[in-house]
Amino acid sequence: MNPRILAVTTGRILRQLRHDRRTVALLVLVPTVLLTLVYYMYADQPAPPAGPSTFDRIALVMLGFFPFIVMFLVTSIAMLRERTTGTLERLLTTPLAKADLLFGYGIAFGLAGAVQAAVASAVAYWVFGLDTAGASGLVIMIAALNAVLAVALGLFCSAFARTEFQAVQFMPVVVAPQLLLCGLFVPRGEMAGWLQAISDVLPLSYAVEALQEVGAHAEPTGTMWRDVAVVAGAAVLALVLAAATLRRRSG
Amino acid sequence: MDDAIALRDLVVDRGRRRVLHGISCAVPRGVVAGLLGPSGSGKTTLMRAVVGVQVVTGGTVTVLGRPAGSAELRRRVGYLTQAPSVYADLTVRENARYFAALHGRSRADADRAVADVGLGEASGQLVGTLSGGQRSRASLACALVGEPEVVVLDEPTVGQDPVLRADLWARFHELAAAGTTLLVSSHVMDEAARCDRLLLIREGRLIADDTPAAIRAAAGVTDLDEAFLRLIRANETGAAVGAGAHGTTGGTGREAS
Numbered sequence: 001m002n003p004r005i006l007a008v009t010t011g012r013i014l015r016q017l018r019h020d021r022r023t024v025a026l027l028v029l030v031p032t033v034l035l036t037l038v039y040y041m042y043a044d045q046p047a048p049p050a051g052p053s054t055f056d057r058i059a060l061v062m063l064g065f066f067p068f069i070v071m072f073l074v075t076s077i078a079m080l081r082e083r084t085t086g087t088l089e090r091l092l093t094t095p096l097a098k099a100d101l102l103f104g105y106g107i108a109f110g111l112a113g114a115v116q117a118a119v120a121s122a123v124a125y126w127v128f129g130l131d132t133a134g135a136s137g138l139v140i141m142i143a144a145l146n147a148v149l150a151v152a153l154g155l156f157c158s159a160f161a162r163t164e165f166q167a168v169q170f171m172p173v174v175v176a177p178q179l180l181l182c183g184l185f186v187p188r189g190e191m192a193g194w195l196q197a198i199s200d201v202l203p204l205s206y207a208v209e210a211l212q213e214v215g216a217h218a219e220p221t222g223t224m225w226r227d228v229a230v231v232a233g234a235a236v237l238a239l240v241l242a243a244a245t246l247r248r249r250s251g
Numbered sequence: 252m253d254d255a256i257a258l259r260d261l262v263v264d265r266g267r268r269r270v271l272h273g274i275s276c277a278v279p280r281g282v283v284a285g286l287l288g289p290s291g292s293g294k295t296t297l298m299r300a301v302v303g304v305q306v307v308t309g310g311t312v313t314v315l316g317r318p319a320g321s322a323e324l325r326r327r328v329g330y331l332t333q334a335p336s337v338y339a340d341l342t343v344r345e346n347a348r349y350f351a352a353l354h355g356r357s358r359a360d361a362d363r364a365v366a367d368v369g370l371g372e373a374s375g376q377l378v379g380t381l382s383g384g385q386r387s388r389a390s391l392a393c394a395l396v397g398e399p400e401v402v403v404l405d406e407p408t409v410g411q412d413p414v415l416r417a418d419l420w421a422r423f424h425e426l427a428a429a430g431t432t433l434l435v436s437s438h439v440m441d442e443a444a445r446c447d448r449l450l451l452i453r454e455g456r457l458i459a460d461d462t463p464a465a466i467r468a469a470a471g472v473t474d475l476d477e478a479f480l481r482l483i484r485a486n487e488t489g490a491a492v493g494a495g496a497h498g499t500t501g502g503t504g505r506e507a508s
Contacts, residue, residue: 004355019377086335086336089304090393092304093302094354095354250305250306251264
């Protein structure tokens, strides 16, 4: 890996994103619109007898979802384009190392995810009065980490798609089970044993638990740091797998 | 051993199909070598093997004395793919500057490469908004920006206007005069005459490997198109080709035996 090549590659990816103003606008605005929907959905519902309000519980987890879902899709398509337009083949004939490209995507879209999470968090805290015991900075950090995880998974999955239609289909395959089993809909402890076992190997479960820890505790807890480490480890693993799908020679 | 590119018995299979049937040839340094042949004859596969992105079934490909595709060659070999491989959502200048940076070149080098392919005025335009010919020149600028010692260009002049095409060929000869080796594919015979050396391939076999003048002389005609036709016919009937010892190559002979 070469720091200069990594830097110019990250810059190139961000520049591509910047030229696509509509995508940038959607990235920033859609989470706010969805948070608004959720806020009014629960506005007239009776508050639960104990624990956080329903909006607080759901909004906190949603802040982690947005970058995960969006960055997975964006990365899958971006990497598929690199493969289909021949830029990837060309890049691999230059001094660029595979890690320069993969980490370039991780940093660029990780930053984009962080910006998205920061805007959505600002709206959630200031407009809709989201209340967490822990710091909002930790929420944004976990959301950004989710973005990096999603980028890594997207880079890996793009290797198995030939067309953009196929790439989009990986979204329900990779993302939906993680959403369903992460503990938002049914607490993980109350699921059947085999569902818990699946939930235990899905990285998003740990991201959601980390967010819930921030919601419930004023100071970062050991559980939260452990969860953060698990998510980071999963991202690194997915990047390694993605590197294995990048072949300099093909048939 | 001063050849820039040397192929020995290169065999390539794609899927179950044999695309290259044992090709042997050499390209000396500092020349413009034309790779000619009809569409589907294996030109692109041969070029991909030279750049080191093609899985090879048999034989060796040596570039600048090293096995094709070795890490050290990545800063010394430039590659233009047939379909323009540049980022449609970046401007011409941004594309060139990115590829320049990968090769450790400056922004000024990038801007010069863009001007050299006649895109100076369009340099601020998004590649996605360019015409096909302009887009392929943007791609060419990115292949040349690293000032590689060996340049592999897959049909660089398709869709270009005749004046620009002449300019590009002049540029290729300038580069060759400065010591760069260029392997340029084309299926247009009028471009063959502009090359210092010609490699003619057909159905994955090398039919001729010589200078345009020697090929004309060997076939006994002045028109290169006609000369190639005769070489192909002679090759098909299995008779000794008029070009004799230096006109045909070991690769073809081996296949026949």
